[in-house]
Amino acid sequence: MPSLVGSEMCIRDRYLVARLFPLYLMEETSLVIVTVVGAITAFYAAMVACAQIDIKRVLAFSTISQIAFMMVSLGVARPEFHEGLGYMASMFHLFTHAMFKALLFLGAGALIHAIGSNDYTAMHGLRKYMPVTHWTFLIGCLAIAGIIPFSGFFSKDEILSACGNYSPLVYVWMSMVAGLTAFYMFR
Numbered sequence: 628m629p630s631l632v633g634s635e636m637c638i639r640d641r642y643l644v645a646r647l648f649p650l651y652l653m654e655e656t657s658l659v660i661v662t663v664v665g666a667i668t669a670f671y672a673a674m675v676a677c678a679q680i681d682i683k684r685v686l687a688f689s690t691i692s693q694i695a696f697m698m699v700s701l702g703v704a705r706p707e708f709h710e711g712l713g714y715m716a717s718m719f720h721l722f723t724h725a726m727f728k729a730l731l732f733l734g735a736g737a738l739i740h741a742i743g744s745n746d747y748t749a750m751h752g753l754r755k756y757m758p759v760t761h762w763t764f765l766i767g768c769l770a771i772a773g774i775i776p777f778s779g780f781f782s783k784d785e786i787l788s789a790c791g792n793y794s795p796l797v798y799v800w801m802s803m804v805a806g807l808t809a810f811y812m813f814r
């Protein structure tokens with residue numbers, strides 16, 4: 628079960644890799660490890676999010692998956708590939724993710740308060756009773772799913788572009804993770 632401490636540890640580790648990035652560039656094997664661990668973690672967390680019915684757990688595992696997405700972006704960043712596009716894309720996604728995830732957690736809190744349960748299967752038919760929450764939650768879902776013209780599209784597009792410059796396999800893997808994100812947010 629993810630906790631706030633676990634999410635904070637993921638953010639701290641991602642920040643540490645970003646701050647020490649020049650050191651990681653000295654030994655390319657370390658960036659390959661960051662890429663592989665990030666790709667596996669992103670997929671695993673997205674699959675777990677698909678299996679959850681507790682709305683807060685879905686959002687928590689989504690956070691883990693998105694932070695792993697950013698780690699992959701750091702792992703594929705190289706100065707020879709578009710001047711380190713992955714590094715910039717990771718920072719951009721960190722910022723956009725903070726905005727739409729805050730929106731989603733606020734919406735989830737409003738839904739939980741209205742229903743009295745974390746079970747998202749009991750949260751149907753609320754659009755006419757909570758229209759503002761409906762629209763803001765929908766905007767957050769569209770953003771995290773990477774739908775154009777929302778911020779998640781641009782930040783994920785940059786990450787996928789960096790992955791494509793690095794390896795077609797990493798590009799396909801992370802595209803699949805991005806698809807899973809859209810699936811579990813809209814189910």
